[in-house]
Amino acid sequence: MLLRQITTCTDPATTVIERRSQKAGQALQYRLGTCRRHRWLARDWRGLRTRSPGEGRCGTVIDYRSYERIVQSHADLWIGPSTTQYLQMHGGDVARTLRAAHAFKAHAADDWVRRPREIETAMVAVLDHAARLAEAIEAEQIDVESGRGQLLAALSACETIDAAERGA
Incomplete structure (x- = not known):
């Protein structure tokens, strides 16, 4: 697992993007949270988008990929x-x-x-x-x-x- 930070923003995330593999029981590949103001940074991140007010810090990515x-x-x-x-x-x-x-x-x-x-x-x-x-x-x-x-x-x-x- 790798922790990445794609913003310097300290606001809570309001949107979460999760990408799961299509194999191996839908294992989590990554999870990215962004606030409303920085959601433009996530436009190239593919995955399921959900509204999750206050869940994590804006720009934090937990990355499980190779x-x-x-x-x-x-x-x-x-x-x-x-x-x-x-x-x-x-x-x-x-x-x-x-x-x-x-x-x-x-x-x-x-x-x-x-x-x-x-x-x-x-x-x-x-x-x-x-x-x-x-x-x-x-x-x-x-x-x-x-x-x-x-x-x-x-x-x-x-x-x-x-x-x-x-x-x-």
């Missing part, structure tokens, strides 16, 4: 839209995708020469960390399972930074 599916979700929902870099552009290679995303954001941060934006700088730093982790996993320099856990944690932190940058 490592590969969670990484794909990050790439589809915020890395690609934020950096123009998608996994399929890099042959599914997570390390190359994250390195390219980092380079894109680093270049964007350099454009703010007169007055650097802290949020861009934070995103650059976390994407660099995530790319380094992916490269270390690929090169078998760190334990694969613990490296994957660290990578997913870094992506989750960066996802929250991306949400803050978009005003969520």
